[in-house]
Amino acid sequence: MSAALPSTSREVRLVRTPTGLPLASDLEVVARPLPRPAAGEVLVRNRHFQVFAGLRTLLGGETDGLPLPTVRPGDTLFGPTLGEVVDAPEGSGLRPGDRVEHLLGWREYASLPVAQVTPATDRLPDPVARLSSGASAYAGLVRLARLREGDTVFVTGAAGGVGTLAGQLARLLGAGRVLGSTGSAAKAERLTALGYEAVYVRGRQPVDRWLREAAPEGIDVLLDTVGGEQLTAAVRAARPGARFALVGALAGQLAPERHGGSAPTEIDSFRVITRGISIQGLNGADHPGLGEEWLTRFADWLRADEITFPHHRIPGIERAPRALEDMLGGGHFGTVIVDVDADGARELGASQR
Ligand SMILES: NC(=O)c1ccc[n+]([C@@H]2O[C@H](COP(=O)([O-])OP(=O)(O)OC[C@H]3O[C@@H](n4cnc5c(N)ncnc54)[C@H](OP(=O)(O)O)[C@@H]3O)[C@@H](O)[C@H]2O)c1
Structure with missing residues (x-):
């Protein structure tokens, strides 16, 4: 040396x-x-x-x-x-x-x-x-939720490292409508500029009501980084055969009264059954080779100015x-x-x- x-x-x-x-x-x-x-x-x-x-x-x-x-x-x-x-x-x-x-x-x-x-x-x-945390967004949408052309997608925590790429990716992968959630009106505006069609601002109104208005036909895909009441509401709004990719649980992770490693919430299991909803958590270790696949596609999209x-x-x-x-x-x-x-x-x- x-x-x-x-x-x-x-x-x-x-x-x-x-x-x-x-x-x-x-x-x-x-x-x-x-x-x-x-x-x-x-x-x-x-x-x-x-x-x-x-x-x-x-x-x-x-x-x-x-x-x-x-x-x-x-x-x-x-x-x-x-x-x-x-x-x-x-x-x-x-x-x-x-x-x-x-x-x-x-x-x-x-x-x-x-x-x-x-x-x-x-x-x-x-x-x-x-x-970037794009590999997690990509894994959630492609491997877990198996995003299809025309899907209505709800990305929670849309202004975070995962969410800012997830919304753009959903569009590139053929989603019909892309909805998101965040913590402030200023961030909601920036998300709209990134291609999000409608954005829920936490605390402004009950998320249930907002989802009913923003997606009256329901959602096909959830890319969830928040959990909590947003996950509860997403189950209520799910269309038959909806696929939920659970990537993060910020609602519990960032709750000051908790310790960061749990995020209990209530979901209507009856609805999960009757609507045939699949819910899968993302564990990066289960997807070897994904990082390389993501980097190749990310590089192409960046060079073509199709993603930021x-x-x-x-x-x-x-x-x-x-x-x-x-x-x-x-x-x-x-x-x-x-x-x-x-x-x-x-x-x-x-x-x-
Ligand atoms: N499974 C995996 O392999 C994997 C990989 C990467 C990340 N993750 C997880 O995914 C989640 C998101 O990661 P990230 O990197 O996108 O996050 P991030 O950018 O670090 O998220 C920080 C943002 O969380 C939001 N936030 C703060 N308090 C909140 C609350 N009570 N409820 C909802 N949102 C709140 C804030 O944005 P707003 O102002 O918009 O609320 C804040 O800017 C984290 O839980 C992370 O641990 C998992």
């Missing part, structure tokens, strides 16, 4: 287990000694990382049944990140400067086994689009604690990404070589 590397790496660490939703003050940015790669490990300089709702669950501690560990006080946060190789073991196939994806975000430098790093080729016009990647970029790792608090509070639209350096677009400089 080059002697020109810094001696420290800044990281975002949990100070205390949050009571309710995490606040910026529950986190701190600290400088730690630069990680030294052990045998078989690669050292990566992180460039961008995703700020995602699932962190509420990891920080809240209700991680039963999840493949990811609880983040405890003193731990560094983690999550999807995009970076560049600084140093890699011989024979790993990786070279300094290669762009890679991995899960040790929320820090400037990460050292991890080669097997935990995925090369991120230049297939997408904007490499940062690799941090709605995202909000925040410059500087020091702003990451606030970014999490703001995102959980509904302050952003689309995927939220922190650029590790305040001038996030800067190329890897000579000092790293």
Whole structure:
């Protein structure tokens, strides 16, 4: 490794287990000694990382049944990140400067086994689009809900990382009508510009009543990231043979009085039976190969200007604690990404070589 590397790496660490939703003050940015790669490990300089709702669950501690560990006080946060190789073991196939994806975000430098790093080729016009949650939207619509031409689709949590792509995808895949839900009128307006035909604003009126007016004939597909009363209402509004893809459960995950890993709600099971509704949850691990399929199609759609990647970029790792608090509070639209350096677009400089 080059002697020109810094001696420290800044990281975002949990100070205390949050009571309710995490606040910026529950986190701190600290400088730690630069990680030294052990045998078989690669050292990566992180460039961008995703700020995602699932962190509420990891920080809240209700991680039963999840493949990811609880983040405890003193731990560094983690999550999807995009970076560049600084140093890699011989024979790993990786070279300094290669762009890679991995899960040790929320820090400037990460050292991890080669097997935990995925090369991120230049297939997408904007490499940062690799941090989109589109694969989940795509899996939900294509694999779980088996979207058909002309379907009426309801996407809950439409202004989030999953929902902003799900609505556009539903259109591209031939949906007849695309309806969504969000938390504010301003976001509803932006969703309309993205192709959503009608958008429910949470709390404005009972969601049941809104759905009856927006989709008098009922819905064929639900792409659900919210759960709660919106899922209850979707069951009531389902047409015979409707297919529900359950991707997330923000209503429970982001409820301050809960711990982030449960979202109980009532659904009319009688209606599920009589209407022949299928309800399936998305577990990414059940769909190997899906990521590649999604990336190929996403790249084509992006290059043809048929889709956009709605995202909000925040410059500087020091702003990451606030970014999490703001995102959980509904302050952003689309995927939220922190650029590790305040001038996030800067190329890897000579000092790293
Ligand atoms: N199964 C999987 O493999 C998989 C993959 C990716 C994501 N997920 C899950 O899918 C869900 C959505 O992910 P995402 O990345 O799209 O989310 P996100 O963008 O991180 O969602 C944050 C948004 O949630 C909304 N929100 C806040 N409180 C809410 C509440 N009480 N009820 C409903 N919405 C609320 C806010 O938007 P508004 O202002 O519009 O309300 C906020 O901006 C999450 O539960 C996530 O864990 C699952």
